[in-house]
Amino acid sequence: MADAARSRRRHLALPASRFIGREGELVAIAELFRRGERLVTLWGPAGMGKTRLALELASRWAEAHAGEAVWLCELTACRDLRAVCGAVARAIGAQVAAGRREATLVERIGRALATEGPALLVLDNLEHVLEQAAPALDAWVRAAPELRFLATSRERTRLAGEISYELGPLGLPAEGSTERTAAVALFLDRAAAHRASAPPPPPGGEHLADVAALVRRLEGIPLAIELAAAREGVLGVRGLLARLGSRLDLLAGAARGREARQATLRGAIEWSWDLLDDRERRALACCSAFHGPFTLAAAAAVLVEPDAAAIDRIEALRDKSLLRAAPPRSDGATRFALYEVVRELAAEKLAERGEREAAIERHAAFYLAAGEAAAADFERRGALDALNRIAGDLEELLAVAEGALALATAPRAGAEAAAERALRALCAVEPVLSTRGPFGAQLELLDRALAAAEALAADPRVVARALAARGRARRLRGQAEAALEDLERARAQAAALGAEALLSGILADLGVLHHGRRDMERARDHYTQALALHRALGDRRAEGRVLGNLGALHHDERREGEAAACYAQAIAMAAEIGDGRMEGIFSTNAGLLEQERGAPAQARRRYERAAAILGEVGDLRLLAITLGNLGALHHEEGRLPDARACHGRAVGLLREVGDRRSEGIALCRLGAALASVGEVEEARRAIEPAERLLAQLGDEPDVELARVASGFVDLALAQAARRAGRGEEAAAHAGAARRRIGRAREGSPSSASRSDDVRLLLRILERSLAALGGLPEARAEGELLLTEGARFVRPPGGGWHDLRERHAARRLLHALAEQQRSAPGRGLSLAALKEAGWPGERILPDAAANRIYVAMNQLRKLGMKPWLRRDADGYSLDPALPVHYVAVEPAAGGGGESRGGETGEGGGERR
Secondary structure (H helix, E strand, C coil): CHHHHHHCCCCCCCCCCCCCCCHHHHHHHHHHHHCCCCEEEEECCCCCCHHHHHHHHHHHHHHHCCCCEEEEEECCCCCCHHHHHHHHHHHHCCCCCCCCCHHHHHHHHHHHHHCCCCEEEEEECCHHHHHHHHHHHHHHHHHCCCEEEEEEECCCCCCCCEEEEECCCCCCCCCCCCCCCHHHHHHHHHHHHHHCCCCCCCCCHHHHHHHHHHHHHCCCCHHHHHHHHHHHHHHHHHHHHHCHHHHHHHCCCCCCCCCHHHHCHHHHHHHHHHCCCHHHHHHHHHHCCCCCCECHHHHHHHHCCCHHHHHHHHHHHHHCCCCEECCCCCCCCCCEECCHHHHHHHHHHHHHCCCHHHHHHHHHHHHHHHHHHHHHHHHHHCCHHHHHHHHHCHHHHHHHHHHHHHHHCCCCCCHHHHHHHHHHHHHHHHHHHHHHCCHHHHHHHHHHHHHHHHHCCCCHHHHHHHHHHHHHHHHHCCCHHHHHHHHHHHHHHHHHHCCHHHHHHHHHHHHHHHHHCCCHHHHHHHHHHHHHHHHHHCCHHHHHHHHHHHHHHHHHCCCHHHHHHHHHHHHHHHHHHCCHHHHHHHHHHHHHHHHHCCCHHHHHHHHHHHHHHHHHHCCHHHHHHHHHHHHHHHHHCCCHHHHHHHHHHHHHHHHHHCCHHHHHHHHHHHHHHHHHCCCHHHHHHHHHHHHHHHHHHCCHHHHHHHHHHHHHHHHHHHHHHHHCCCHHHHHHHHHHHHHHHHHHHCECCEHHHHCHHHHHHHHHHHHHHHHHCCCCCHHHHCCEEECHHHCEEECCCCCCEECCCCHHHHHHHHHHHHHHHHCCCCCECHHHHHHHHCCCCCECHHHHHHHHHHHHHHHHHHHHHHHEEEECCEEEECCCCCEEECCCCCCCCCCCCCCCCCCCCCCCCEC
């Protein structure tokens, strides 16, 4: 029996090349058969490696099931049911008389299969005879209950009981990664095989990075990767990358020994094209107008067919593996996409049909209308759903702009309309690019489109909107002078047109620009004008935005009460209209104000609320700024790991979106946090490029911020020198930090008075120097200073005390300090204090009260007596006592009382 079974496996000769990857797929398909499935269709687009995977599975199945027959039946040459029956009969070794009717042939093969017992039959390349062969396959499945069928096809059979397993691309490395995924491993293996005795490419990360980029461009399609690998020895990886504009031609004629349909990508896809009917061919050709994933609504518009018919066409193309399901996006709409190799062939066919320009026009009209409607909705409501709709269509809108620019710069009729279309598309995408980045993409296109539009005397209203958009983009890139020029030109055009809604927004943008340049009077004037226009127009969202910006102006001018009132109005308006982004912006500002006013718990709540909102909205720039403020609060409270994490994430997000000024500020904060944990070189690597970047942008308070951040490096060096007993060196570094503080506070107005970022880092630096004993200033003398976890404490007017071994006293003081910062004046009960001081211990109430009394006496002796209160609620700190954490720990015994044991705390019964 075993010999007979082996003889029936004669068709399982595998290719000479190694099988790479797909281990998960092999396990999954084998498991389907093991659990009793009878018909599995391995389906997917051309070149995805269906046949190779089926052969490998069949080979492994034969090894694992030695007593079972395993057959491979290739159907490539078959054109009708009679030929299919003949191929199956030859594969299984059955004798079927020629000339019989097809129904009789199907029945006889079914009987032959039923006699074989448990077996596996692989039907390779079923798609081109699927219509004729599907009924026969259904009959054979029913006739042979112990037989398993594995079909490879570019289309599912849709038979009852079929399990369809879609085969996608090989695993790809992430952008910027050199991970040896299956796609990378396949290329390296096949390139080495073709290279033979030729010298290998240089080893190392650079070559792997190029290979990773190549396989990503080839979309992980195994056939494309193998064909490219065959030419690597001639062109090199970078040569292949440079020539990928035409994949179909580059990867032609690269392989011998393959069937014609697999020898080139063009042949593989042409094979699928030939299997379509004319309506499906037209639909696929028209789909080449899309540059990325598209919805059914977009397809209906481009195909110029009713929705039902368009759905039928898209479904048919999807079933034939010529469209793939695209990953879901934030707007939730179902999308489809073409692999680039399919799109390239489809675009050729569209041009051959003479429908290219018409399809592109329909594509542009659909996306422009949708994009402008969503942008207007976002401008009116600030709603997340509107932003997500634009984000979902971003790739297509940018393609509309690029295509229109190509027409606008060519000497032909319609150039003016094309230039206006480009500007309109770029204004439509602004809400996404200005919130989620990257800013540079929009700016470069706006430069080109505005140059073309102004040369062609395009619609001044469209030009004014685009100038304002470019002004905002330039401001975010730190190009203040160019931004001012754009916004002033836009304002003049909007005023001349009487476009009050446009003008009011431009005035607000000018206010923000002058505010950033510290020209407070001009900022106030523009905000006031904008506010009056917004109120006249009844634009509540725009009114709230300007009120919040006025609050920021008052904030910077140290008018805290007016700032708080404006922030409160802006936040209330944002909540009223459901504008999460605006609520997030001004909640962050209000948190910063509360942090400055000594209310860290309220500030933290504001920041965390804002971060949650902005994360949901997807505004990466504002989320990063909020995380930076939260990180600064962590730093001020001595939570240095949390501070470092927040600042690190903020830097990454700001680099992603391209906000250079905010990135510089975030790097300064990150450097200060790194220095505070002793990572001096890492701190310098953050602060030095930040200082260069901020100097290029030319804002003096921002440059001063970088110098203050360097003060934390001085402080870390002073601390290290003091620990090593090098007193003079420690004093020199502390003196350098003090000079930085003095410089930031000198002048009228000083950098500290002009920038809340500078003020914040100064506060942390001054308190840390006080902990070091290097800055005996009055502003630090009236405060309770603690290091993290209250390991060290300095009461107002006293010296530093080491509580590291006074565990209960330390924990009680820490609990009281946290309570005072979050709920000033509200006491902690004896039960709460017992749990804080002796967590998890079971102590009788009287014994716990005794322990608390002893620990509180220790704190009184350390200088806390004037600030400790006892009332009906329990114990508390004086609500007027400022409590702050510092990042630097004093040296043990360096002033104040030295460490001692916890006497008198052993009493009381434990259960």
